[in-house]
Amino acid sequence: MNNADFQARWPQLASQTTLDTQAQQGQSARTGDLTPVVGKSGGFRKTVSFVLVCIVYYGTELFCRRNFNLKTDPLGKTTGQMVGAARSAKQNIVEGSARAGTSRETELRLYDVAKGSLEELAGDYEDFLIVRGELPWSEKDPRARKVRAIDFDAFEAHDDLRHNFAAHLMQMRAKFAPATENENPCIAANAMLVVIDRACALLRRQIDRIGENFRENGGFTEHLTKVRLESREAKAAEAADSPKCPKCGGPMRKQMARKGANAGNPFWSCAAYPNCNGTRPWDWH
Numbered sequence: 001m002n003n004a005d006f007q008a009r010w011p012q013l014a015s016q017t018t019l020d021t022q023a024q025q026g027q028s029a030r031t032g033d034l035t036p037v038v039g040k041s042g043g044f045r046k047t048v049s050f051v052l053v054c055i056v057y058y059g060t061e062l063f064c065r066r067n068f069n070l071k072t073d074p075l076g077k078t079t080g081q082m083v084g085a086a087r088s089a090k091q092n093i094v095e096g097s098a099r100a101g102t103s104r105e106t107e108l109r110l111y112d113v114a115k116g117s118l119e120e121l122a123g124d125y126e127d128f129l130i131v132r133g134e135l136p137w138s139e140k141d142p143r144a145r146k147v148r149a150i151d152f153d154a155f156e157a158h159d160d161l162r163h164n165f166a167a168h169l170m171q172m173r174a175k176f177a178p179a180t181e182n183e184n185p186c187i188a189a190n191a192m193l194v195v196i197d198r199a200c201a202l203l204r205r206q207i208d209r210i211g212e213n214f215r216e217n218g219g220f221t222e223h224l225t226k227v228r229l230e231s232r233e234a235k236a237a238e239a240a241d242s243p244k245c246p247k248c249g250g251p252m253r254k255q256m257a258r259k260g261a262n263a264g265n266p267f268w269s270c271a272a273y274p275n276c277n278g279t280r281p282w283d284w285h
């Protein structure tokens with residue numbers, strides 16, 4: 001493979017990001033990766049995984065436009081599959097994040113679908129290389145290491161979210177572009193594989209974290225059940241203290257009188273009402 005193009009572009013990238021220093025600091029460069037998705041819904045823009053998936057999506061669209069034509073992909077099938085998989089990953093993160101507030105199960109499932117789409121896309125890039133007699137880069141390849149070490153600027157949500165996030169995204173995309181949007185398709189495909197791996201690893205961590213949180217606190221459905229059980233237990237406790245109905249001997253319930261001289265005051269009413277109309281005064285012992 002002719003890497004002159006690639007080599008020529010890297011110094012420019014390296015001067016922007018001081019890659020080696022950041023690679024040494026590994027941990028601190030990666031702290032941005034840990035921004036949790038759990039909790040509020042719609043926080044996807046803050047996650048590095050979402051930015052990576054956007055870079056994959058825009059890059060894949062460009063990659064297909066450059067490398068497939070009417071001869072190599074006459075029906076547009078490969079293009080459709082690759083761009084479709086990248087878009088699916090992006091959309092499922094957006095949707096999963098939107099559902100985070102109401103259904104952890106759905107959020108979890110959608111992130112898993114996003115990860116699956118990325119893995120499918122990785123398969124297409126691998127095929128692209130293998131068909132051309134190129135080996136995918138080894139993990140130890142210095143070029144792979146450089147793409148892995150590209151750091152992320154933190155994105156703080158402020159007002160004007162759409163505008164500011166797009167600006168942030170374009171900046172991040174420009175950092176990866178010398179590799180992921182390289183005109184040499186084998187370099188671009190390899191760089192894309194590294195970025196996809198990175199996004200998948202982050203998604204896996206998010207899925208694990210949500211899963212752990214789910215085990216500890218339960219999902220939304222479990223939460224509702226818990227609330228319901230508590231209220232039922234409270235009612236049962238009240239029933240245990242309640243007097244027996246003078247008519248049928250069953251438990252009685254606290255009721256508020258709606259009319260008559262007693263309106264607005266509590267009294268005991270048979271729990272079997274309306275089948276039994278037994279009552280007792282509230283201060284009955």
Ligand SMILES: [Zn+2]
Binds near residue numbers: 249250271
């Ligand atoms: Zn009764």
